[in-house]
Amino acid sequence: MEKLIQRTHLAQTLLCVGLDPIGDDAQVARRLAEVIDQTAEYAAAFKPNLAFFLSRENGVQLLRETVRRIPGDIPVILDGKFGDIANTADHYARFAYDIVGADGVTVNPYMGDDAIVPFARPGKIVFVLAKTSNKPAHSLQDVALTRGGYLSDCAAQVGRKLDEQHGGIGLVVGATDAEAVGRLRSLSPDQWFLVPGVGAQGGDLAATLRAGLRADGSGLLINTSRVLWQAAEAGAVARQLVEQINQLRPVLA
Numbered sequence: 001m002e003k004l005i006q007r008t009h010l011a012q013t014l015l016c017v018g019l020d021p022i023g024d025d026a027q028v029a030r031r032l033a034e035v036i037d038q039t040a041e042y043a044a045a046f047k048p049n050l051a052f053f054l055s056r057e058n059g060v061q062l063l064r065e066t067v068r069r070i071p072g073d074i075p076v077i078l079d080g081k082f083g084d085i086a087n088t089a090d091h092y093a094r095f096a097y098d099i100v101g102a103d104g105v106t107v108n109p110y111m112g113d114d115a116i117v118p119f120a121r122p123g124k125i126v127f128v129l130a131k132t133s134n135k136p137a138h139s140l141q142d143v144a145l146t147r148g149g150y151l152s153d154c155a156a157q158v159g160r161k162l163d164e165q166h167g168g169i170g171l172v173v174g175a176t177d178a179e180a181v182g183r184l185r186s187l188s189p190d191q192w193f194l195v196p197g198v199g200a201q202g203g204d205l206a207a208t209l210r211a212g213l214r215a216d217g218s219g220l221l222i223n224t225s226r227v228l229w230q231a232a233e234a235g236a237v238a239r240q241l242v243e244q245i246n247q248l249r250p251v252l253a
């Protein structure tokens, strides 16, 4: 978390560069290097999605090389959406942190606290899925509870409780539902949100920033993946996004 906060301050950016590599094996390593090198200056974090690496032969090797290419002062969040009993989660955590070298992960909280706690190592960041960006998420996450609120609020409460106990726990909240961003921000006023859904999924950047920024103008990591991967000039697109985001928030002190 320290590394993330320092990076967002020094580089004045809340942009998370998603790495979802597609294309044939021969081209992909070169394109990954290109996207990383062109966007690093604008990146608050990088978010490789595990599925796009595991679907390739030698994908773990490619993932490790990708993480090694990312400058050491920029946090790497491995988007694996892990979530299993503690014994198994511990092995996922070893994979993410000790084999891949990630600084953080995404975790699915459906199985409860013990699916999350093994990832909460000192110095690591864990983003717990609360309200995801995919439209059909509403069929589960927007289920209303008899005691009031929604199922996604329970995920946020678990995330908040674990943050108080362990530190370093944030939430995943999609930019496709700005209302949920605002509601979850009021439930979790201090936590960092990893926010996918801007770009290819059509999330509303301005509404998300209005609803989710903390009073100090930070607290959101705005992710975009395909638009950067597909861009002729990934660096130029990243710069524009950072400018757009910074115009809509108070500049960090």
Ligand SMILES: O=c1ccn([C@@H]2O[C@H](COP(=O)(O)O)[C@@H](O)[C@H]2O)c(=O)[nH]1
Pocket: 018, 020, 049, 079, 131, 132, 133, 134, 172, 173, 174, 196, 197, 198, 199, 200, 201, 223, 224, 225, 226, 227
């Ligand atoms: O709620 C979620 C959680 C994770 N993702 C992941 O983020 C990127 C989004 O890619 P785009 O190309 O910018 O749409 C991708 O890796 C997803 O698996 C998400 O979209 N929503």
